[in-house]
Amino acid sequence: MKGYKWLAMILVIAFAAALFAGCADAARPADGGGQETPAAGSDAAEETDGGASFSVGFLDQSGEAPPVVRMREIIRGVVESAGGELICDTSNEDSAEAQVNACEKLISAGVKGIIMTPMADSILPSIISMCEENGVYLAITFRNIGDEDVAKIVEASEYYAGNCYEDEEMAGYNVMSDAFEKNPDIKQVALIALAVGDNTSDARVAGIQKACAENGAEVVAEVRDIQQASDATEAVQNFVAAYPELDCIAVASCYENSAITALPEAIKGTGLTADDICIVSCDGGSDMTKLFDYGYAISVGGGHLEIDRGATAVMLVNAIQGNPLGTPAHISIPYMYFGSVEDVGDYATYVEGEIPIWTQDEIRENLLISQNSALAPEDVISYIQNYSLDDLRTRHADLAG
Numbered sequence: 001m002k003g004y005k006w007l008a009m010i011l012v013i014a015f016a017a018a019l020f021a022g023c024a025d026a027a028r029p030a031d032g033g034g035q036e037t038p039a040a041g042s043d044a045a046e047e048t049d050g051g052a053s054f055s056v057g058f059l060d061q062s063g064e065a066p067p068v069v070r071m072r073e074i075i076r077g078v079v080e081s082a083g084g085e086l087i088c089d090t091s092n093e094d095s096a097e098a099q100v101n102a103c104e105k106l107i108s109a110g111v112k113g114i115i116m117t118p119m120a121d122s123i124l125p126s127i128i129s130m131c132e133e134n135g136v137y138l139a140i141t142f143r144n145i146g147d148e149d150v151a152k153i154v155e156a157s158e159y160y161a162g163n164c165y166e167d168e169e170m171a172g173y174n175v176m177s178d179a180f181e182k183n184p185d186i187k188q189v190a191l192i193a194l195a196v197g198d199n200t201s202d203a204r205v206a207g208i209q210k211a212c213a214e215n216g217a218e219v220v221a222e223v224r225d226i227q228q229a230s231d232a233t234e235a236v237q238n239f240v241a242a243y244p245e246l247d248c249i250a251v252a253s254c255y256e257n258s259a260i261t262a263l264p265e266a267i268k269g270t271g272l273t274a275d276d277i278c279i280v281s282c283d284g285g286s287d288m289t290k291l292f293d294y295g296y297a298i299s300v301g302g303g304h305l306e307i308d309r310g311a312t313a314v315m316l317v318n319a320i321q322g323n324p325l326g327t328p329a330h331i332s333i334p335y336m337y338f339g340s341v342e343d344v345g346d347y348a349t350y351v352e353g354e355i356p357i358w359t360q361d362e363i364r365e366n367l368l369i370s371q372n373s374a375l376a377p378e379d380v381i382s383y384i385q386n387y388s389l390d391d392l393r394t395r396h397a398d399l400a401g
Contacts (some may be wrong), residue, residue, distance in 0.1 A: 057087050155342055172204035177215075278297070
């Protein structure tokens with residue numbers, strides 16, 4: 001923002017403060033320019049008004065649902081551990097165009113990096129161009145860039161830090177393969193998934209189908225676009241009526257966990273029990289306890305949302321501070337797999353409870369190269385990818401009390 005008149009500067013600060021108040025006390029513009037950012041804590045590092053050495057913009061979701069808050073706060077924890085400040089924008093949810101506008105506003109507010117999940121690959125060339133012009137780093141969460149031409153443009157930029165993503169096909173394959181290990185007699189599988197065309201859901205379906213083919217089972221029926229518990233109940237009734245020998249329902253993806261946890265009662269309503277039909281799911285959380293209590297669920301996957309956001313923040317902050325994890329970095333985020341009600345209970349304690357997934361000391365010692373010069377990029381990535389229930393139990397047993 002060099003060369004701006006003081007009046008213009010005051011107006012920019014006031015506008016940004018009002019826009020981003022939901023995530024930071026105020027947007028505190030730093031020197032945007034096209035200049036590189038010195039490492040946080042160095043003599044040359046420019047501080048924002050609140051004392052932070054840089055700010056990061058996050059295209060956030062609106063609302064205060066617990067998963068949304070946890071994803072936001074793990075990003076904040078990484079940024080603040082590095083001496084930065086997080087600025088959130090929730091005006092970006094309506095369209096791809098709104099995301100471009102949000103990035104422009106964040107850049108005007110002086111951020112040094114942006115975290116986003118693009119609604120369309122087509123917007124990325126213009127966003128990375130803005131980033132290059134202003135010396136702002138970009139990191140993508142929950143996505144690969146599917147368009148090869150767009151990927152070439154974005155990945156050629158020195159300001160693209162990289163992306164974090166889940167191997168959704170492998171997740172579907174793993175959760176279904178685990179089910180076959182526990183119940184080799186599964187022969188007929190009914191599938192629940194989102195509408196065809198949803199990339200995440202379709203990839204999980206492919207993994208489930210691959211595991212079924214390898215184990216001599218057949219996907220005999222499927223229902224798409226389940227919205228609520230009543231839809232799940234109707235689907236189960238139709239499955240059982242059409243396929244009396246059905247012995248497994250596999251959930252690739254669902255809009256609401258309540259639709260998944262409704263499955264046991266729906267099965268019981270047909271006169272069948274857990275001995276007749278088991279449940280496998282790629283979507284999971286603490287409310288999956290209901291499935292295990294009934295004895296229906298034998299394999300559930302999930303628990304990756306928070307760590308994806310956090311890992312993307314780690315990638316971005318290291319790039320801002322001159323320590324990129326790759327050129328660019330591509331980090332595959334592991335799923336958690338639950339096999340018992342005890343596993344789901346520990347998930348509730350270590351992920352959904354008050355214990356942070358990464359403490360500030362863990363972030364500084366294991367994830368930020370500027371804070372620990374002994375770290376190499378591969379050390380940071382390995383620490384991220386070691387994430388699991390066993391990892392959390394080991395690291396935070398003392399915090400769980």
